[in-house]
Amino acid sequence: MVNQMWRKQANTNHLAADEQILQGIRAQIDENEPMVVWGHADRYYVQAPRPMGARLADSWWIIQKGPLQPKRVAEFIYDLEKRQTPLIVDNTGGPDPHRFQFKQSHLLSIPAIAAYVQQHYTISDSIAGAIFYTRKKQL
Secondary structure, three states: OHHHHHHHHHHHHHHHHHHHHHHHHHHHOOOOOOEEEEOOOOHHHHHOOOOEOOOOOOOHHHHOOOOOHHHHHHHHHHHHHHHOOOEEEEOOOOOOOOHHHOOOOOHHHOHHHHHHHHHHEEEEEEEOOEEEEEEOOOO
């Protein structure tokens, strides 16, 4: 019974926070502009709706340590550069029920990605635990 009550409360909090994050996404970029969701909240692409700014819908395959990780990190950075993705939403601190899998794997936890993001993006907002990074304007 207690477990069911906790699940109902967690789901309610999760949905309310999702709606706040979705409103933030809609306010920051136009419907035709791509974004990246870091963490496990690929539903935002459909619910916002906004196109994907990288080839993978979530960061699970990028954060997995192993022989393919360097290739996936390079592909992620390539996608950000090629598409000039205007918004990254790091949802690892947000309300997602799967965030325990990503808690230690926030956007800046991989040095090559951190260097790229710090050079090309700035934090523009934080909503319900999700951090919004917007692309810096090029001179």
